[in-house]
Amino acid sequence: MAAEQNQKLDKQDRLLVIACGMIAREILAVKAQLGLDHLELNCLPAEYHFYPDRIAPAMDEAITEAKAQGFRHIFVGYADCGTGGHLDVVCEKHGVQRMAGPHCFAFYQRMETYRKIADDDMMSFYMTDFLCRQFDAFFIKPLGLDKHPELIADYFGNYEKLIYLAQTDDPELDKVAQMAADMLGLVYERRPTGYGDLPAGLARAAELQSH
Structure with a gap:
């Protein structure tokens, strides 16, 4: 019980990025580049690129679970990515932010x-x-x-x-x-x-x- 409580306290001080599996390698590269040692990465399946209707429900579930684990600081490593605004509804519900833009092809180009x-x-x-x-x-x-x-x-x-x-x-x-x-x-x-x-x-x- 004490160990579980310590894990929750540790996660309170970490930044959890819940991201598209398609940009996992890039996020880890930026993490190293910027020295963001406290950043923790969790990825949804890259194949959701083909099924954007699955992104928002999966993100809702992932954020809910992360909060239950003790994470207080969460960032969404997605742009809208074809969700038609549904991902923004999830972000607003949980009080978190995401990458700006319609998709990764946009934010890669700035x-x-x-x-x-x-x-x-x-x-x-x-x-x-x-x-x-x-x-x-x-x-x-x-x-x-x-x-x-x-x-x-x-x-x-x-x-x-x-x-x-x-x-x-x-x-x-x-x-x-x-x-x-x-x-x-x-x-x-x-x-x-x-x-x-x-x-x-x-x-x-x-x-x-x-x-």
């Missing part, structure tokens, strides 16, 4: 920049480091393109460009993105974004926690 280019990118298909690493698992197999490549035209026929938003400088990931563009018949563009607004978002969450 919101100020994204607002200026969003219209021009309307016909573009975005990839990130995660999506390059998981291209087969997240696109080829779920869409059945490994068995039915003729479906490429149906899925990607309205896109004109593939834009790789590179968080890191990794030639191997660049090769995957270029290969994907060639396979999908899209013009290829690489944009080195780094972590965009993520460091500022996590730093701000940590600062709010300290007050």
Whole structure:
């Protein structure tokens, strides 16, 4: 009982980030970069990228559970991500904040920049480091393109460009993105974004926690 009480007290002083599994590696990299040793990470399944209707209910449950465990400082490592405002309802219910923006493709590019280019990118298909690493698992197999490549035209026929938003400088990931563009018949563009607004978002969450 005493050990459990001590664990709860310890968690009261920590910052819990409940995030999309697609940005777990990036959050840990920023944690190390900023020296946020008190940051603890919990991720919802990355596959919710395909099922945005699952994000808000899962986040509601995750925050409720985290509070029961003793966490007082919680930050949501998601943008809206296709929830249509439902994630904001959950955040308001629990009094927590999330990453600003419509999706990670926006905050990786920084919101100020994204607002200026969003219209021009309307016909573009975005990839990130995660999506390059998981291209087969997240696109080829779920869409059945490994068995039915003729479906490429149906899925990607309205896109004109593939834009790789590179968080890191990794030639191997660049090769995957270029290969994907060639396979999908899209013009290829690489944009080195780094972590965009993520460091500022996590730093701000940590600062709010300290007050």
